[in-house]
Amino acid sequence: MQGSANLNVMIKAARKAGRSLTKDFREVENLQVSMKGAGDFVSRADIAAEDILKEELMGARPTYGWLGEEGGETPGQDPTRRWIVDPLDGTTNFLHGLPHWAISVALEHKGQIVAGVVYDAAKDEMFYAEKGQGAWLNDRKRLRVSGRTKMIESIFATGVPFAAKRTLPATLQDLARLMPECAGVRRFGSAALDLAYVAAGRYEGYWERELNIWDIAAGTLLVTEAGGMIDGLRDGQSALDGNLIAANGEIFNPFAKIIRNG
The missing domain is CATH 3.30.540.10 (Fructose-1,6-Bisphosphatase, subunit A, domain 1)
Structure with a gap:
C-alpha cells in the first residue's frame, strides 16, 4: 500500500x-x-x-x-x-x-x-x-481477519492479570466459560500484537480488561481495517476505554455472548 x-x-x-x-x-x-x-x-x-x-x-x-x-x-x-x-x-x-x-x-x-x-x-x-x-x-x-465460523475451531487471546490486579477473578471466570467452547486460548503478553494477530487471521478473537489507550490504539484500527469487529466489553463502553472485545464478523457475536455473560 x-x-x-x-x-x-x-x-x-x-x-x-x-x-x-x-x-x-x-x-x-x-x-x-x-x-x-x-x-x-x-x-x-x-x-x-x-x-x-x-x-x-x-x-x-x-x-x-x-x-x-x-x-x-x-x-x-x-x-x-x-x-x-x-x-x-x-x-x-x-x-x-x-x-x-x-x-x-x-x-x-x-x-x-x-x-x-x-x-x-x-x-x-x-x-x-x-x-x-x-x-x-x-x-x-x-491483512484479513480469519474466515473461521465455528467457535470450536477458533482460538482466542487475552491477558491474564498479573500480581494483585483486581480483574483476575473476572478473567478466570471468562476462561472457565470460554475454554470448553473453543480450540484454545493464548496469553502471549502483548496487547498490541494480540490485536495485530486478530487482524492477520492468526487468532479468531481477543478480549481484555483495563488496558491503556497506548496499548491498543493502533491495534484497534488494524482489526477494523482488516474486516474485523471491535467493541467495548459492556454496553456503552468504547474499546479505546481499555475494556474491549475483538473478533472476525462470524465469531464476534457468539464469542461476545460468552464473555459478556459473566
Whole structure:
C-alpha cells in the first residue's frame, strides 16, 4: 500500500526505535531496570525507544499533541491531532528474553484513530493501517481477519492479570466459560500484537480488561481495517476505554455472548 506522508513517518520512526530495542534485547541480561509498580517494569531501553519515537514523530509534525506511556501527555498547537505511543508493549517479555514485544504508534484525529503501526522488531513484522485504506503486513501483504465460523475451531487471546490486579477473578471466570467452547486460548503478553494477530487471521478473537489507550490504539484500527469487529466489553463502553472485545464478523457475536455473560 502507498501510505500517506504521516504513515510513512510512523513506519520510519518505528523502525528506528526497533533497531535500538533489538540491540538492547540482545543484551537483555545486562539491562538495568527500575520498578514502577507491582509486576510492571520499565527499562532504560523502553525510555530510549520513546525518546527516539518522540524525536522522529514530533520532529516531523511539531504541532501535534503527544501521549506516550513513559513521557505522559503534551498538548499540541493543533488540538485535533495527537500521537499515541507505546515504545515497548510486552516489557515483561522483553526483560525475560522472550522475543514477543512490539512498538505501537497511532495517530488520532478529532478523537478517531486514523493511522496505526504495530512493529514486531524481533520478527521484523510491520503491521500498519490507515482509516479506509485496509490493513497491511510489511510491503505488500493485505491483512484479513480469519474466515473461521465455528467457535470450536477458533482460538482466542487475552491477558491474564498479573500480581494483585483486581480483574483476575473476572478473567478466570471468562476462561472457565470460554475454554470448553473453543480450540484454545493464548496469553502471549502483548496487547498490541494480540490485536495485530486478530487482524492477520492468526487468532479468531481477543478480549481484555483495563488496558491503556497506548496499548491498543493502533491495534484497534488494524482489526477494523482488516474486516474485523471491535467493541467495548459492556454496553456503552468504547474499546479505546481499555475494556474491549475483538473478533472476525462470524465469531464476534457468539464469542461476545460468552464473555459478556459473566
